[in-house]
Amino acid sequence: MSTVVCPVDEAHALHLDAVDPLPARRADFHVPPTTAGGYAEVAYLAGNSLGLQPRATRAALEQELADWARLGVEGHLEAGRPWKPYHELLRDPAARLVGALPAETVVMNSLTVDLHLMMTSFYRPTPERYAIVVEDSTFPSDSYAVQSQARLHGLDPAEAVVRLRPRPGEDCLRTEDVLGFLRREGHRVALVLFGGVNYLTGELMDVPAITAAGRAAGAVVGWDLAHAVGNVPLRLHEWGVDWAAWCHYKYVNGGPGAVAGCFVHERHIADRTLPKLQGWWSTDPATRFAMGPDVAPVDTADSWQLSNPPILAMAPVLVSLRMFDEVGMEALRDRSVRLTGYLADLLATACADVSARVITPADPRRRGCQLSVRITRTPAEEVCARLRHEHGVIADARPPDVVRFAPVPLYCTHHDAWRAATALAAVLSSGPLSSGSGETHDA
Structure with a gap:
């Protein structure tokens, strides 16, 4: 001490x-x-x-349960907060919390699922540019995720995943060491994926500086913001982050296993060449219930959605996001x-x-x-x-x-x-x- x-x-x-x-x-x-x-x-x-x-969470959940009891399937359109577009209620407050445009933001799935969905689109290794750069003390789930993504592309994780370590005798990564690595080795980096706040040490990474260095090196830069959202101010759009994902059950108080969030910068959301896993909620809501066989893409982060929103999981997050807006x-x-x-x-x-x-x-x-x-x-x-x-x-x-x-x-x-x-x-x-x-x- x-x-x-x-x-x-x-x-x-x-x-x-x-x-x-x-x-x-x-x-x-x-x-x-x-x-x-x-x-x-x-x-x-x-x-x-x-x-x-x-304390407001119970009433929010009870409202959804009461609407389900009273309306059954009609709650999708007639509930006090209709379920069909329910995720849209979370879009604006989530965007404000992470410093994003509403069109760049979607609340969906769980964190590691969202990391995989983002990497499906944004980790596109080539023989020359294939490395995924993480901090050595990244959260284990992230470590498992990037290793499995490397394997999906036929790569050896021991070679494809680069783990940056602090200097000997130190506990935290220095920003200048990350930037130096990207200047020297950025030509072989396909994806930079750090935690915004390291789960183990509590270090707040320099998101704008690392993002700028990674993109200058020709890499895609994503962030796991599980320990940053609701903890520190974020300006994802302004900083030029390519994509990010986070959970809402830590500092955002959305409940155990709360539904997660994703950000995709506006320069990517209309790119129809990006590969995506798709599902029912990926398509244009105006024609979703026409039940056609093909996706009608939308040029927002909603196009990365797969399934209809879990209302009982979203209600607590909505309560919490409103509290952040108030304060x-x-x-x-x-x-x-x-x-x-x-x-x-x-x-x-x-x-x-x-x-x-x-x-x-x-x-x-x-x-x-x-x-x-x-x-x-x-x-x-x-x-x-x-x-x-x-x-x-x-x-x-x-x-x-x-x-x-x-x-x-x-x-x-x-x-x-x-x-x-x-x-x-x-x-x-x-x-x-x-x-x-x-x-x-x-x-």
């Missing part, structure tokens, strides 16, 4: 909450209960894995910088004498709200179990040695951050776990 000294008293945390210019909307969410540490609610710092449930991503980012900076200072002070080290970049411009702490001497799963059972703090373990804390600005408070830092210091300063089990969550 660094030598930063921060007041570690509870009163200071409560004061910061009282004077914050954008208070948390904690009352708008269901916060899990606890009895640990004398608290009624947990300090929930695992929104990087699964966001909390907005604004820029205001949330400002609050996130304050809140995450406070937690970083607390960790540096409270844990100065224990075996813990923050591996997330210290520069707020190079991180979102996640702070990853590398623990020595005690397994990360054991630490997270003790945080929950002894202190009522829910964090997230990435075995073997990383504990992730995400003070999500929508619902976390400075007091939550104080509870997390002081609990971690207490756990690491005490003896080994005597009961309970380790816990991990989704990425």
Whole structure:
């Protein structure tokens, strides 16, 4: 830890909450209960894995269930929010959240399905240009996906997939090293696919710089924004990103396994030469129910859709997207910088004498709200179990040695951050776990 000294008293945390210019909307969410540490609610710092449930979600789902009960099949056209065009309700708020044009945005499927659909169109290897560049610590599902795409094209993943590693002794990739690789080796790169925020380290990648370098090298540049959407401001259209995909169940609080989203830049959406997997919802909605045998293409991201929208999965996402519209991503980012900076200072002070080290970049411009702490001497799963059972703090373990804390600005408070830092210091300063089990969550 660094030598930063921060007041570690509870009163200071409560004061910061009282004077914050954008208070948390904690009352708008269901916060899990606890009895640990004398608290009624947990300090929930695992929104990087699964966001909390907005209180408005239940009513939205109940409306769809009531319309289904009342109308049956007629709900496709007569429900309060008709089901046939339901995905269109999510288009504009999703586009605003990622900095896209509405025509470039579609909410559909799950994240890895969308990654495969995008790579079907945009990974077109040749004998000279075939490499897929990822960060070495990319999320395993992305690693599996790019390896399988290489195999589909008859390539050896060990040769086709290039994994960029941090410098020896460092935890995060340097932007200049990524740009240097693309200048030197870009002639053989077909696709660059990084996570906007790395799931393990919490590093916010320089999306505009890497996108520009990749495209200048002649590659297609895509982004997995699972840990970036709802966490940091994005301007995908302005930055010239070729395509991106993301989920809505982390920072966007759309529920476990929530339907995902896709972006395709407008320069591609009218390109009829791009190969695509297609289905019923890929065709022009004006003639969809004519039931013809051939697709009538549309020049929007909708043309990458396959199936009719899952209404009960989309309703929670719609609720959450509207909440982001109400608050604004820029205001949330400002609050996130304050809140995450406070937690970083607390960790540096409270844990100065224990075996813990923050591996997330210290520069707020190079991180979102996640702070990853590398623990020595005690397994990360054991630490997270003790945080929950002894202190009522829910964090997230990435075995073997990383504990992730995400003070999500929508619902976390400075007091939550104080509870997390002081609990971690207490756990690491005490003896080994005597009961309970380790816990991990989704990425």
